[in-house]
Amino acid sequence: MTAIVETRALTKRYGRRTALADCTLTVPAGRVVGLVGPNGAGKSTLLQLACGLLTPTSGAVEVFGRPPAADSAQLARVGFVAQDTPTYATLTVADHLRLGARLNPHWDAALADRRIRQLGLDPTQRAGRLSGGQRAQLALTLAVAKRPELLLLDEPVAALDPLARRAFLQSLMEFVAESESQATVVLSSHLVSDLERVCDHLIVLADSRVRADGEIDDLLATHFRLTTARRDADTLPAGMRVVHAEHTERQSTFVVRADAAVDDPSWVMDPIGLEDLVLAHLESSADSRPALEPQR
Amino acid sequence: MIEFHIEPRSGVAPYLQLVHQVRQALRLGLLHQGDRLPKVKDVAAKVAINPNTVLKAYRQLENEGLVSPKPGVGTFVTGTLGDPATSEHEPLRQELRRWLASARAAGLDQESIEALFQQTFRTTVEEER
Structure with missing residues (x-):
């Protein structure tokens, strides 16, 4: 398994605020990786560190085994679509493609033209007059026509209506399926159902730390909801790691990580969906956060 | 297609x-x-x-x-997947009807019958794996 992006204890601070803390992870080649977490969790920071727009405060990040944006050859291998899929409002669609052709050594003009035709975009239209969905598709076209081996997308569908969102994800999956040695994609999103569709690997970030990281099939196979009469988490068998616990007077509900479900007449242990799995990790990080004001 | x-x-x-x-x-x-x-x-x-x-x-x-x-x-x-001929269905349906009648006679309501069937079906499938 070749690592495309590798971080070791990667940390980014802005003054006293920590945006990303002690992040160690690997993005394997040929995967579509989902990055999920609440606002301010460090998703954008991680993506911007990976494409070289930011430099780490401490720790290290490597892309294709070298520092990000080391030289123009390295830059040509990485595509980045920033949050809100920015384009130049006063330039036309055709201007954007000309700009792409001038700035990128491996520019695939045929691909760019074909995509613009498929999308039904008017080349003479100014980008500022495009709809949100069309602008996102233009930004994606610019990123994929440079034929990147690694494509980073920061919340590309956040502002899109459901129809435009589906169209965008269709285009993205077409790019992944078409790329010769399958390209690696990292995209952040709040929409777990979208990520479950298009991703095979998931990274859960909360409070600037990595909470879970792995192949989605493995994550689903090792997370369970366990419902039982009220008991403390530390009375559960060894080998079960409690991700999140909730109690009423009589009942305890745990989300646990374990190699396999364990049969026991005193509890019900069922598989858990991806959305609940992600929420359990996010809630567990909220549990461990120090209270900002004294509890009343 | x-x-x-x-x-x-x-x-x-x-x-x-x-x-x-x-x-x-x-x-x-x-x-x-x-x-x-x-x-x-x-x-x-x-x-x-x-x-x-x-x-x-x-x-x-x-x-x-x-x-x-x-x-x-x-x-x-390359393969085919056909249930056995529909002629096989009829005797099975008759058996199921008889079973449903005895479940009703035993006092089970519709929900309990469904739950019992689902539960038995699931455990059988799991045992066969």
Whole structure:
């Protein structure tokens, strides 16, 4: 398994605020990786560190085994679509493609033209007059026509209506399926159902730390909801790691990580969906956060 | 040619949903031996799912002996999936009717009957695995 992006204890601070803390992870080649977490969790920071727009405060990040944006050859291998899929409002669609052709050594003009035709975009239209969905598709076209081996997308569908969102994800999956040695994609999103569709690997970030990281099939196979009469988490068998616990007077509900479900007449242990799995990790990080004001 | 869809709320892994849909199409007679399954690239782009998910589904179908890949050409249906002739259904239906009558006679209401059936069905499936 070749690592495309590798971080070791990667940390980014802005003054006293920590945006990303002690992040160690690997993005394997040929995967579509989902990055999920609440606002301010460090998703954008991680993506911007990976494409070289930011430099780490401490720790290290490597892309294709070298520092990000080391030289123009390295830059040509990485595509980045920033949050809100920015384009130049006063330039036309055709201007954007000309700009792409001038700035990128491996520019695939045929691909760019074909995509613009498929999308039904008017080349003479100014980008500022495009709809949100069309602008996102233009930004994606610019990123994929440079034929990147690694494509980073920061919340590309956040502002899109459901129809435009589906169209965008269709285009993205077409790019992944078409790329010769399958390209690696990292995209952040709040929409777990979208990520479950298009991703095979998931990274859960909360409070600037990595909470879970792995192949989605493995994550689903090792997370369970366990419902039982009220008991403390530390009375559960060894080998079960409690991700999140909730109690009423009589009942305890745990989300646990374990190699396999364990049969026991005193509890019900069922598989858990991806959305609940992600929420359990996010809630567990909220549990461990120090209270900002004294509890009343 | 068949078309796939994915239901995110179903709780069934996306690749298994594709496997089920191919099996369903074989049962319904929508796919026959020799038919080509849609190309991985086309499914990924149309359904907006990861191409690896499609590959995984096609591999699973291959392991079940239902399809086989021809490198560079595509994946072709090689197996058949038919329930035993519908003539077999009738005696089974009669037996089920008799069983339902005895469940009612034992005082079970509709919900309990459904729950009992579902539970027994699930445990039997799990035991057979």
